[in-house]
Amino acid sequence: MTASGPEARYRGMYLIRRFEETLLDMFSQGLLVGTTHTCIGQEADAVGVIGHMRPGLDQVVSNHRCHGHYIAFTGDLAGLAAEVMGRSGGTCSGRGGSQHLCRDGFYTNGVQGSIVPLATGIALAERERGDGAITTVFIGDGTLGQGAVYECLNMASLWRLPLLFVVENNRYAQTTPVELAVAGTVPDRARAFGVDAAHVASTDVEEIHAVAGEMVEHVRSGRPAVLSIDTYRLRAHSKGDDVRDPAEVDARWATEPLAVAGARLDAARRAALEADADRELAEALAVAHASPVAVLDEALA
Ligand SMILES: Cc1ncc(C[n+]2csc(CCOP(=O)(O)OP(=O)(O)O)c2C)c(N)n1
Ligand SMILES: [Mg+2]
Numbered sequence: 001m002t003a004s005g006p007e008a009r010y011r012g013m014y015l016i017r018r019f020e021e022t023l024l025d026m027f028s029q030g031l032l033v034g035t036t037h038t039c040i041g042q043e044a045d046a047v048g049v050i051g052h053m054r055p056g057l058d059q060v061v062s063n064h065r066c067h068g069h070y071i072a073f074t075g076d077l078a079g080l081a082a083e084v085m086g087r088s089g090g091t092c093s094g095r096g097g098s099q100h101l102c103r104d105g106f107y108t109n110g111v112q113g114s115i116v117p118l119a120t121g122i123a124l125a126e127r128e129r130g131d132g133a134i135t136t137v138f139i140g141d142g143t144l145g146q147g148a149v150y151e152c153l154n155m156a157s158l159w160r161l162p163l164l165f166v167v168e169n170n171r172y173a174q175t176t177p178v179e180l181a182v183a184g185t186v187p188d189r190a191r192a193f194g195v196d197a198a199h200v201a202s203t204d205v206e207e208i209h210a211v212a213g214e215m216v217e218h219v220r221s222g223r224p225a226v227l228s229i230d231t232y233r234l235r236a237h238s239k240g241d242d243v244r245d246p247a248e249v250d251a252r253w254a255t256e257p258l259a260v261a262g263a264r265l266d267a268a269r270r271a272a273l274e275a276d277a278d279r280e281l282a283e284a285l286a287v288a289h290a291s292p293v294a295v296l297d298e299a300l301a
Contacts, residue, residue, distance in 0.1 A: 004051060007273060009205045010261045012051075013043035015277040016068040017258060019077060022285065023067070023084065027239060033086030034097040039068040041203075041234030044257035045168050046072040048208030049136065049227070052216040059105045059126065059135040061119040065168075065233075066101060066108040069138055073106050077284035087291035094294030113146025115139070116165075120152040123163035123224075134162040134219045142173020144182050144189070153193040156224035164219045165190070166212075167228040172244065174237045190226035197226040203257045232256075 020038040027036060039046065046068035053060060055073060062069040070080055076091065083090030084098045091103050099110030107122075109115050119137035126133040143149065144167065156163045167186050171178045187197035196218060200211045208229060215225040232252045236242035242249075253259070262270055 006206060006261065006264065007269070009047050009051065009209065010258070010265060010270070011273045011277050012047040012072055013205060013257055013261065014274055015077070015281060016043045016046060016071050018277065018281055019071060019080075020067055022281065023081075024235070024239070026085070032084050032098075033094070034084070034099075035238050036067075036084060036098040037065045037238050038235050039065050039233065041252065041256050042168055042170060042231045043068050044203050044205035044208050044261070045138075045166065045229050045231055048205045049138075049164075049166055049212040049216075051209055052213055053134075053136060055104065057105075057131065057133045059107070059119075059122050059133060061115045061122065061135065061137040062101075062106070062108040063112070063115055063138060063140065063143070064099045064108075064110040065140065066099065066138075070101050070106055070108070074103060076103065077281060078287040079103065081285055081288035082291045085288055085291075086294050087288060088294045089288065089291030090294065094291075112143045113139070113148045116143075116146070116149050116152045119163060120155055120161065123156065123161040124159060127159075127162055127222075132220070134164060134216065136164040136166060138166045138168060140173060141167065141169040141171065141178045141182055142176065144186070145173070150189075150193070153190060153195055153224070153226075157193045157195050160222050161224050162219050162222060163224045164215055165195075165224070165226045167226065168231050169228060170231045170233045172233070172237070174241070175243050186226060186228035195224050195226055197228065199228045199230075201230040203231060203255050204260045205257055206261070 020040050023036055026032055050072040060073045079091040086094045088094055091101050101108045119135050123135040187199050190197035198211050198215055200208050215227045218225045
């Protein structure tokens with residue numbers, strides 16, 4: 001996704017939203033292999049932050065809720081669709097599935113917290129290589145309970161690693177509310193290690209993009225940083241597992257990222273952007289559907 005500006009960011013978020021809504025439909029039809037976690041409601045984080053990354057140079061490390069990050073970084077809808085369908089044309093030949101993506105400087109793993117040491121190692125390697133690349137790692141509020149996060153904040157600070165930690169605080173770790181799991185604040189935790197931090201309490205992609213830009217500049221100057229974003233997932237943790245008060249979820253639709261960003265666009269222009277994204281998605285899905293089912297030998301070849 002190389003285009004920039006509010007229209008491109010709206011289109012990028014819309015594409016992620018439609019992709020994941022389609023995935024949920026496909027899951028119901030038994031077309032997906034394994035499970036899937038959507039970022040519906042959190043698209044502004046992916047688009048706002050990753051808009052500052054330079055594909056081909058910078059590295060992005062993500063978690064179980066990774067589709068938005070992957071699409072924002074690679075634009076590879078067909079590869080992701082084929083991957084979650086277990087098809088040979090998938091990002092990892094259809095053997096990794098939704099949570100295990102690896103392509104062109106983008107890595108994910110579903111083991112909570114495991115990705116943080118991975119990203120720290122990548123950032124160290126990039127610093128040693130001296131090519132100016134930065135690494136961004138996305139974690140959720142629940143992953144703040146993993147001790148490895150703090151070991152990595154310590155190392156990143158001591159070694160001045162070009163590493164941006166992004167915390168997407170969607171208020172829940174599966175069913176556990178953040179109030180029961182996280183004491184204090186994320187920026188205070190970062191600052192305890194001498195790491196600069198910013199906090200965005202907004203689902204507005206423009207606001208997130210602006211603050212992320214400041215933090216990315218900071219990281220490019222050779223210091224790690226933490227960006228904490230308050231967000232909300234509008235669908236279940238995975239698919240059927242939602243124990244939140246339906247009234248709480250309903251209220252959050254009023255401030256979901258597409259509504260916020262879309263309200264600023266001319267209606268005809270917005271419809272044109274959506275139609276263009278729908279066409280791109282339909283073409284990608286056609287490619288994925290036409291791809292043969294993956295076989296183990298092929299993946300290992
Ligand atoms: C080490 C480990 N423990 C437990 C799980 C099961 N699990 C998957 S996602 C999740 C909650 C993650 O919460 P959070 O970090 O807030 O991310 P979110 O799902 O809200 O995006 C849990 C407990 C896991 N994947 N890895
Ligand atoms: Mg969470």
